[in-house]
Amino acid sequence: MYQKKVKESNKNNIFKYIFEKRKSFVINDIAENLNITFPTVKKIINSFLKQNIIFERQKVGFGVGRKAMEYELNEEFCYSIGILASSTKLKFILTNAIGKILKQQIYELKSNNCKAEILNSTKDFLNTISPEVRKKLIGIGISVPGIVSEEGNFIEFSSKEKIVLSFIEELKNLFHIPVLIENESNLAAIAEAFLTRNSIYSTFTILTINEYVGISNFHQDSLNNTLFFKAGRLHHMVIESNGKLCECGTHGCWGTYVSDKVLLNDFQKYFPSIKTYNEIFDLKYHETNIGASLIDNYLEHLAIGIKNILFFSNPEKLIISGNISIYKEYIADKLIEKIYKNHIFYRGKETIVFSSLNENGSIIGAAMFPILDKII
Numbered sequence: 001m002y003q004k005k006v007k008e009s010n011k012n013n014i015f016k017y018i019f020e021k022r023k024s025f026v027i028n029d030i031a032e033n034l035n036i037t038f039p040t041v042k043k044i045i046n047s048f049l050k051q052n053i054i055f056e057r058q059k060v061g062f063g064v065g066r067k068a069m070e071y072e073l074n075e076e077f078c079y080s081i082g083i084l085a086s087s088t089k090l091k092f093i094l095t096n097a098i099g100k101i102l103k104q105q106i107y108e109l110k111s112n113n114c115k116a117e118i119l120n121s122t123k124d125f126l127n128t129i130s131p132e133v134r135k136k137l138i139g140i141g142i143s144v145p146g147i148v149s150e151e152g153n154f155i156e157f158s159s160k161e162k163i164v165l166s167f168i169e170e171l172k173n174l175f176h177i178p179v180l181i182e183n184e185s186n187l188a189a190i191a192e193a194f195l196t197r198n199s200i201y202s203t204f205t206i207l208t209i210n211e212y213v214g215i216s217n218f219h220q221d222s223l224n225n226t227l228f229f230k231a232g233r234l235h236h237m238v239i240e241s242n243g244k245l246c247e248c249g250t251h252g253c254w255g256t257y258v259s260d261k262v263l264l265n266d267f268q269k270y271f272p273s274i275k276t277y278n279e280i281f282d283l284k285y286h287e288t289n290i291g292a293s294l295i296d297n298y299l300e301h302l303a304i305g306i307k308n309i310l311f312f313s314n315p316e317k318l319i320i321s322g323n324i325s326i327y328k329e330y331i332a333d334k335l336i337e338k339i340y341k342n343h344i345f346y347r348g349k350e351t352i353v354f355s356s357l358n359e360n361g362s363i364i365g366a367a368m369f370p371i372l373d374k375i376i
């Protein structure tokens with residue numbers, strides 16, 4: 001679980017206001033909205049100007065007299081690196097301060113030595129970044145499918161692979177830059193909470209469907225200025241007692257029915273020409289009778305797990321993130337129909353939404369993590 005006491009200072013509150021507003025704000029707006037005196041806001045704005053966090057220009061308008069100055073967030077005031085680890089590859093992105101992807105690279109894993117693979121590919125990726133951008137790098141965020149445990153002192157890459165947490169210290173010392181590591185569902189929650197329309201919810205649950213299936217409950221408490229999130233390994237929630245064998249040794253784990261790899265393997269049995277997950281949603285495959293029945297079977301199992309989540313915690317919003325959210329137009333109605341058929345839930349169909357960040361939620365969250373950790 002990650003818990004953070006949000007720094008309660010005028011400077012921090014003004015930064016948060018600017019980060020959300022982004023464009024065309026004047027000092028009076030901030031003073032009124034945050035109930036801070038004009039001179040205090042002015043002083044902080046001046047310090048942000050000095051640090052190049054914001055730009056200043058004269059407000060365009062009619063009429064005579066002195067025009068107020070208006071301000072805009074400098075989206076390039078810092079940069080960050082996000083790394084998404086899976087069992088076959090490491091994906092790297094470079095983002096600006098608002099999570100916009102400026103550069104990306106994929107490194108296929110050549111060995112099962114996670115530490116060496118991360119070290120070498122990070123070195124290589126850093127070498128592709130210009131010195132001007134490197135100077136403004138705020139940190140590196142790494143997303144892993146498993147749990148990051150402070151108590152247990154381990155990072156879980158999969159149910160079979162763990163490395164010691166002190167590896168992060170090694171990376172920090174080697175690259176002289178803050179390095180943070182978190183579970184992919186928690187990071188997808190960060191991206192939703194700070195970069196999408198879902199930021200209006202103080203609590204929500206996010207379901208990430210990738211190679212592994214995971215969940216995170218995000219909670220923001222504005223009264224106590226804290227935020228926390230906690231990930232769960234729903235991949236191994238059993239939905240069929242004599243079901244398919246999972247890598248964890250148990251039969252019938254949810255992940256063996258709904259992970260990306262499973263859907264791809266199911267399609268490849270009937271359509272061997274399919275090479276990648278995205279090809280499944282090519283009309284010539286998923287709209288055939290076999291394709292439609294494979295999708296229907298997939299959604300049936302997805303619905304079972306989602307119903308369990310709704311019964312367990314009755315979330316205000318359940319956001320579905322991962323590759324499947326790219327194809328929401330094909331599956332959303334059918335999935336929601338299966339979940340809410342003769343339902344007894346307290347909330348309705350509006351609970352289920354798909355992430356607007358599609359497959360990039362976790363990796364963008366990874367890049368945003370050092371920015372939020374340092375600034376907010």
Ligand SMILES: [Zn+2]
Nearest residue numbers: 236246248253
């Ligand atoms: Zn399992």
